[in-house]
Amino acid sequence: MYYQNYSKSKILRQDFSDGILDKYHMNQDTVDFFNQNENQSFVYPLLPNTTSLQEKFNWVMFESRAPWLKLLGIDAPYQEMLSEAQNLKDRFVIHRDEEGCHRGWRSLAIHGIASDKTNVPEAYGLDPLEVSYAWTDIQDQCPITVDFFKNKFPYKSYQRLRFMLLEAGGYIMPHSDSSQCFLGAAINISLNNPPGCRMTTVNGTVPFLNSGSAIFFNNYYKHSVWNASNQDRYHIIVHGAWDEKIMTMVVDSYQSAVG
Ligand SMILES: [Fe+2]
Numbered sequence: 001m002y003y004q005n006y007s008k009s010k011i012l013r014q015d016f017s018d019g020i021l022d023k024y025h026m027n028q029d030t031v032d033f034f035n036q037n038e039n040q041s042f043v044y045p046l047l048p049n050t051t052s053l054q055e056k057f058n059w060v061m062f063e064s065r066a067p068w069l070k071l072l073g074i075d076a077p078y079q080e081m082l083s084e085a086q087n088l089k090d091r092f093v094i095h096r097d098e099e100g101c102h103r104g105w106r107s108l109a110i111h112g113i114a115s116d117k118t119n120v121p122e123a124y125g126l127d128p129l130e131v132s133y134a135w136t137d138i139q140d141q142c143p144i145t146v147d148f149f150k151n152k153f154p155y156k157s158y159q160r161l162r163f164m165l166l167e168a169g170g171y172i173m174p175h176s177d178s179s180q181c182f183l184g185a186a187i188n189i190s191l192n193n194p195p196g197c198r199m200t201t202v203n204g205t206v207p208f209l210n211s212g213s214a215i216f217f218n219n220y221y222k223h224s225v226w227n228a229s230n231q232d233r234y235h236i237i238v239h240g241a242w243d244e245k246i247m248t249m250v251v252d253s254y255q256s257a258v259g
Contacts, residue, residue, distance in 0.1 A: 026171065026226075027101070033174040033224050034200055042067050042203040044258045047251075057247040060254045061184040067203040069183060069216040072253045074153075077144055078212025082191035084142035085163045085234040091138060092165050093118060104170020104227065110145060110236075111135050111161035118162055133159050149238075154249060158240035166197070166233040171226045177219035184250075188217045189236040196229035208235075216250070 044066055050056050060066070085108075092106035093116045107118035113126070115136035121128045139146050142163075149161060166172065178185060188199075190208035199206045201223040206215060227233045 025103075027103075027173060030171050030173055030224055030226060033222075034198075034226060037202050038198070038200050038205055040202060040204040044254070046258055047254065053247050053251060056251045056254075060250055062182060064183060064254070065181050065218075066183050066254070066257070067201050067218050067221050068206050069250065069253055069257060070207060071187070071214045071216065071249060072256055073249050074189075074214040076148055076152075076189065076212060076214065078189075078191050080144045081142070081148065081236070082212075082234055084145050085165070085191060085236075086232075088138060088141055088163070089165070089232075091115065092163070095119070095164070098123075099173075101173045102171065104165075104167030105172050106165040106167070108138065108163045108165075109136050109160060110138060110142060110149070110163060111158045118160075120160075145236075153238070154243045154246040155238065155240040156243045158238070160237070160239045162237050164235045164237055166225055166227045166235075168194075168227055168230045168232055172224055174222050174224040176222050179220070181218065181220040183216050183218045184242075185219055185239070186217060187214055187238040189214045189238065191234040191236065192231070193235075194227070194229035194231040194233060197225075197227040197231075197233045199223060199225045 045064060047056055048059060050059060060069070088108060092108045095105045095107040095118050096102060109115050109118050112118070112133055113121065113124070113131055115138045117124055121131045135146065149155070149158065188206075188208075190210070190213045192212070193208040193210045195210065199208065201221045203221055206217065207213070208215065
């Protein structure tokens with residue numbers, strides 16, 4: 001089947017001729033985006049000789065223009081969190097359905113306006129300055145996930161904290177989410193990332209691990225996701241306020257990325 005050897009040749013529409021991969025009738029614009037960008041790469045510039053940790057942190061987040069940063073030191077119970085997400089599959093709602101172009105993209109808010117309000121407040125006619133965020137009605141059905149974010153993750157508060165599902169064979173069309181090049185808008189956590197499923201940007205493919213990984217993702221750069229596998233993909237996207245201890249983690253992770 002196609003997804004077993006996707007990296008060996010150019011991707012063509014006719015590769016999707018069997019089984020679940022044909023469910024969503026792959027979109028040619030997305031195929032073209034992957035063909036053009038999948039093998040791109042980004043050279044991480046050296047950190048400047050700034051003196052303080054705060055200055056280094058600010059440079060990484062606001063000046064480096066890095067497309068992503070794999071975080072070192074996040075020790076999450078990925079497998080247990082994946083099981084909790086899978087057990088809640090029936091509660092997920094179609095995400096950004098109004099855009100009408102993505103396929104198999106669903107979400108469920110763990111913390112937010114409500115579990116089925118997975119988009120920004122404006123999408124529901126709400127004022128982002130007035131809206132309140134809280135743990136949602138699914139919190140008792142994902143206790144390990146909630147405990148991790150309440151007590152171990154380096155954030156002091158949350159806005160939207162969501163499970164994100166991309167069904168087997170699904171795809172998210174190429175898009176940008178921001179007009180500003182900023183590394184720190186959100187952390188994207190893979191609970192799994194089946195072989196053949198990849199998020200690709202104009203700077204190449206984000207190195208999510210199937211065993212679990214946490215990555216700051218700069219959504220300024222155009223990106224797309226394609227789950228060319230026969231397994232559902234579950235991630236978590238985190239929006240909130242950083243705890244101070246994240247500064248050391250980010251600077252150390254950036255120095256590791258530079259090599
Ligand atoms: Fe996006």
